[in-house]
Amino acid sequence: MSFASLSVLPFFQGFTQEDLESLVVVMQARTYAPGEAVFAEGVPDDGALFIALKGGIRVSMAGKDHQQFTIGQAREGTVFGDMSFVDGQPRSGTVTAVTPLETLSLARASFEVFCRTSPSAALKLMRRLAQLISMRLRNADKFVVEAKTMAQTAPPSPPEPPRTKVVSRGIGEIDETSQPSVFQPVTRLERTEKAPAGGLTERDITERPDVFRRS
Numbered sequence: 651m652s653f654a655s656l657s658v659l660p661f662f663q664g665f666t667q668e669d670l671e672s673l674v675v676v677m678q679a680r681t682y683a684p685g686e687a688v689f690a691e692g693v694p695d696d697g698a699l700f701i702a703l704k705g706g707i708r709v710s711m712a713g714k715d716h717q718q719f720t721i722g723q724a725r726e727g728t729v730f731g732d733m734s735f736v737d738g739q740p741r742s743g744t745v746t747a748v749t750p751l752e753t754l755s756l757a758r759a760s761f762e763v764f765c766r767t768s769p770s771a772a773l774k775l776m777r778r779l780a781q782l783i784s785m786r787l788r789n790a791d792k793f794v795v796e797a798k799t800m801a802q803t804a805p806p807s808p809p810e811p812p813r814t815k816v817v818s819r820g821i822g823e824i825d826e827t828s829q830p831s832v833f834q835p836v837t838r839l840e841r842t843e844k845a846p847a848g849g850l851t852e853r854d855i856t857e858r859p860d861v862f863r864r865s
Contacts, residue, residue, distance in 0.1 A: 655703055655754070659727050661778055669771035676760040676767075682747035689731065691744045698755040699735040699779075702728045705751035711743045718744065732779055735761075 653670035656662045662670060678698075682688055682705075689695055691712055702724065709722040709730070721743065724730065734741050735758060756764075765772040 656701070659701065661701070661727070661729050661782070665771065665774060669768065669774060672768040672771055673756075673764065673775070674754075676764045677754045677756050678760075680753045680755055682751040682753070684747055684749055684751075686747050686751075688745040688747060688751070688753070689734075689741050691742065692740050694740050695734075696757040696759065697734045697738055698731055698757045699729065699761075700731040700745075701754045702726050702730070703752045703754060705747060705749040707751065708746045708748050709743050710746065723748070729779075729782060731755075732783055736779065736783070 653667055653674050656670045656674065657665070657667070665673075680688075680700075688700060688707065689698075691710075704726050706723060706725045707728065707730065708720055709724070710718040710720045713719055730745060731741070733739070735756070738758065761772070761775075764775075
């Protein structure tokens with residue numbers, strides 16, 4: 651692999667031919683078939699930095715149920731794997747080839763050698779990585795702000811209708827809110843006289859002597 655493969659990439663603008671020639675020496679060419687993982691989330695590896703020379707990639711992360719969610723896609727020229735390359739931690743996501751993929755990778759151990767043999771070029775590389783990570787963090791911050799703004803400006807959900815207390819009366823139901831008087835307590839009952847066996851009372855006989863008069 652010659653330095654010309656890197657010189658055309660925006661990430662390496664400002665690198666001299668000597669810088670790139672010394673960098674290519676410590677890098678490794680890797681190829682991946684469509685659907686093949688370049689690295690997996692949470693799996694320790696050599697923490698290599700990758701550059702996609704040809705082909706496309708998909709970046710995904712696992713949800714709570716371990717289902718993979720795509721968070722981004724990229725084409726040739728993309729530099730990825732930078733977080734683990736810088737901090738040495740396991741991968742924060744899974745990168746999968748979506749087309750035949752050709753890459754150059756720089757392992758952390760190889761970069762340490764590069765720092766000793768080409769300190770000037772190594773410093774340029776770290777500065778470019780710092781700029782790349784800063785740009786991605788800024789974009790992530792903007793995304794968070796936009797998401798919160800959309801959530802705050804979204805119309806409120808309609809309130810739930812009030813729950814109606816329903817009292818069963820055996821056959822059918824009575825709605826307390828529409829018929830409140832049905833459930834008002836009785837404070838006074840008018841005095842009534844009930845005839846035994848549903849017949850006439852004594853008052854009927856004494857006050858209405860004609861009650862038995864035939865018409």
